[in-house]
Amino acid sequence: xxxxxxxxxxxxxxxxxxxxxxxxxxxxxxxxxxxxxxxxxxxxxxxxxxxxxxxxxxxxxxxxxxxxxxxxxxxxxxxxxxxxxxxxxxxxxxxxxxxxxxxxxxxxxxxxxxxxxxxxxxxxxxxxxxxxxxxxxxxxxxxxxxxxxxxxxxxxxxxxxxxxxxxxxxxxxxxxxxxxxxxxxxxxxxxxxxxxxxxxxxxxxxxxxxxxxxxxxxxxxxxxxxxxxxxxxxxxxxxxxxxxxxxxxxxxxxxxxxxxxx
Amino acid sequence: xxxxxxxxxxxxxxxxxxxxxxxxxxxxxxxxxxxxxxxxxxxxxxxxxxxxxxxxxxxxxxxxxxxxxxxxxxxxxxxxxxxxxxxxxxxxxxxxxxxxxxxxxxxxxxxxxxxxxxxxxxxxxxxxxxxxxxxxxxxxxxxxxxxxxxxxxxxxxxxxxxxxxxxxxxxxxxxxxxxxxxxxxxxxxxxxxxxxxxxxxxxxxxxxxxxxxxxxxxx
Amino acid sequence: xxxxxxxxxxxxxxxxxxxxxxxxxxxxxxxxxxxxxxxxxxxxxxxxxxxxxxxxxxxxxxxxxxxxxxxxxxxxxxxxxxxxxxxxxxxxxxxxxxxxxxxxxxxxxxxxxxxxxxxxxxxxxxxxxxxxxxxxxxxxxxxxxxxxxxxxxxxxxxxxxxxxxxxxxxxxxxxxxxxxxxxxxxxxxxxxxxxxxxxxxxxxxxxxxxxxxxxxxxx
Numbered sequence: 009x010x011x012x013x014x015x016x017x018x019x020x021x022x023x024x025x026x027x028x029x030x031x032x033x034x035x036x037x038x039x040x041x042x043x044x045x046x047x048x049x050x051x052x053x054x055x056x057x058x059x060x061x062x063x064x065x066x067x068x069x070x071x072x073x074x075x076x077x078x079x080x081x082x083x084x085x086x087x088x089x090x091x092x093x094x095x096x097x098x099x100x101x102x103x104x105x106x107x108x109x110x111x112x113x114x115x116x117x118x119x120x121x122x123x124x125x126x127x128x129x130x131x132x133x134x135x136x137x138x139x140x141x142x143x144x145x146x147x148x149x150x151x152x153x154x155x156x157x158x159x160x161x162x163x164x165x166x167x168x169x170x171x172x173x174x175x176x177x178x179x180x181x182x183x184x185x186x187x188x189x190x191x192x193x194x195x196x197x198x199x200x201x202x203x204x205x206x207x208x209x210x211x212x213x214x215x216x217x218x219x220x221x222x223x224x225x226x227x228x229x230x231x232x233x234x235x236x237x238x239x240x241x242x243x244x245x246x247x248x249x250x251x252x253x254x255x256x257x258x259x260x261x262x263x264x265x266x267x268x269x270x
Numbered sequence: 271x272x273x274x275x276x277x278x279x280x281x282x283x284x285x286x287x288x289x290x291x292x293x294x295x296x297x298x299x300x301x302x303x304x305x306x307x308x309x310x311x312x313x314x315x316x317x318x319x320x321x322x323x324x325x326x327x328x329x330x331x332x333x334x335x336x337x338x339x340x341x342x343x344x345x346x347x348x349x350x351x352x353x354x355x356x357x358x359x360x361x362x363x364x365x366x367x368x369x370x371x372x373x374x375x376x377x378x379x380x381x382x383x384x385x386x387x388x389x390x391x392x393x394x395x396x397x398x399x400x401x402x403x404x405x406x407x408x409x410x411x412x413x414x415x416x417x418x419x420x421x422x423x424x425x426x427x428x429x430x431x432x433x434x435x436x437x438x439x440x441x442x443x444x445x446x447x448x449x450x451x452x453x454x455x456x457x458x459x460x461x462x463x464x465x466x467x468x469x470x471x472x473x474x475x476x477x478x479x480x481x482x483x484x485x486x487x488x489x
Numbered sequence: 490x491x492x493x494x495x496x497x498x499x500x501x502x503x504x505x506x507x508x509x510x511x512x513x514x515x516x517x518x519x520x521x522x523x524x525x526x527x528x529x530x531x532x533x534x535x536x537x538x539x540x541x542x543x544x545x546x547x548x549x550x551x552x553x554x555x556x557x558x559x560x561x562x563x564x565x566x567x568x569x570x571x572x573x574x575x576x577x578x579x580x581x582x583x584x585x586x587x588x589x590x591x592x593x594x595x596x597x598x599x600x601x602x603x604x605x606x607x608x609x610x611x612x613x614x615x616x617x618x619x620x621x622x623x624x625x626x627x628x629x630x631x632x633x634x635x636x637x638x639x640x641x642x643x644x645x646x647x648x649x650x651x652x653x654x655x656x657x658x659x660x661x662x663x664x665x666x667x668x669x670x671x672x673x674x675x676x677x678x679x680x681x682x683x684x685x686x687x688x689x690x691x692x693x694x695x696x697x698x699x700x701x702x703x704x705x706x707x708x
Contacts, residue, residue: 038593038594038617038618039617039618039619040618041617041618041619042619109686110686114686115686118683118685122616122618124677125616125679126616126617126618128670128674128679129597129601129604129616130597130600132600132604132668132669132670132671132674133596133599133600135669135670136596136599136600136603136660136669137596139661139662140575140660141588141660142572142658142659142661143584143585143586143588143659146575146661147584148526148527148572149523149524149525149526152524152526167630167636168630168631
């Protein structure tokens, strides 16, 4: 890895600017796959010829830099890093015949496929939006014909009306039609769902705070709710035997990891 | 669609000063009259069309073109509009239909029937917590969104209600089973509230039973 | 231009029993399509026109007649509509509808639904690598560009999403088969649901019914 310069204790102005650029970039990505796709472009080859090994190293280098710069990365970025480190070792080490599961090549091929597919969907999305659009490039009849001859009343309702009507009854008085005020609340269920998904990837002890969903760490209300929910979810998962929890001392970071299988 | 793809530099330059050919002007008038919500005056056409255009002449051509067609270019005061040929007015009966939003009571009744069919009137009232007026059910039957199902084999043999094919067509559903359950409504952001304290019930309708919507009311 | 202005008494009498001449049918289709802002299905045309009419054939003539004109007859799914020629859009500033700005997430989600339909929420998330935010799906449903499709016959029977006729209409597509680049994507294998080699997180329901974007829309 060629990032010795970031190890330096004193950062030069240009390095600080680079660091800031990095922060902006991390925030600009829609998750690790998006970041990987961007990194893959620096290889300047067709996505079909991409070197997944090189890509894994690029990604790990990127994460490493971010760590050095003390940028707080969302959990899914760290999860991806752990997985890519694992993939890298699989790709580099000679295959162990006793080992279960798919080969490094298979995993790499699937990652390449995911990247190619995501890129393809972005391309067609752009093509779609570039098409002529109704109300912008072509137009409908402005004067819909009204003939006052036979007037019949029909009643209509949309699927949304129907579903909301049903929800209104089933949730009785509690129901309020689509409001945003629970936006900043993370429920235990949501936290559990999230953590169950992520914990499978996390290799080693990770700070529970790194499981904060993206965008939630800045707003104090959201941060508080997510922290509480994540903590409660960790307890649940520990109770279920899925993870282990530790804390060095009072007020030290709470760390969790997946319970080793054996 | 673009006809004149390879106009030369000079032609483009000229077109800045010359009016487009009459055939093009006619197309422009046609499109504007079609898309406009109100009859359009010649002055307005002139303002909208490229400099040097002659909408009056284009209108003469266009009116001629639509003579005897299913729609005609007609003069309304000092403006122009495209209108259905008067002899075809009878085809427009469907366009005179007036649409009204279904009442809340009717929507709720319909929703209960869709989610719980076959369901009796008493059951609908139990779920809604209020009585169902005769008019509401009649209205839904008249709209052909619900119909009578099989009679329930319980005392009094009450009739049940089910939704119709017309209902499915209207709401773009393949079957009533494709209606999303509460959980899915919530995750799609269509409702926000928690289930009421008494409602562990609300979630059960990710039905694995293949017949009927739910067994809730089966005896 | 008028073809059959002076039909005789006897001809009118006959027309009570026979379908009207094709020229007349074309006029009728023309009038109905002009009168409606929404696409009209062939079935609806048949229902509105005199018994024995063949709107499909009349449509062939009508489409030809409007080729290259200021307004065109376009196909939208199994329906037809008249729309202004898109090269004349610049004349229509007054009619231009303010387009809701869609987020990148919404645009990508829409594209994934269009190209992979019927597709579940989990599959969309798998492709994008991030979860689909609340509100994104909601917004697309509200715009009437997507709707619920058939439930997937896999564990949990998740709901699927498909695009609507309104989507096709908005983007000037005859059918979902005409999506730009669809063929290339399919031959590159990018529309297959390919399970991850490990039973990794969230991948499991790339179920085996590999219908994908091929046998859709035959409703």
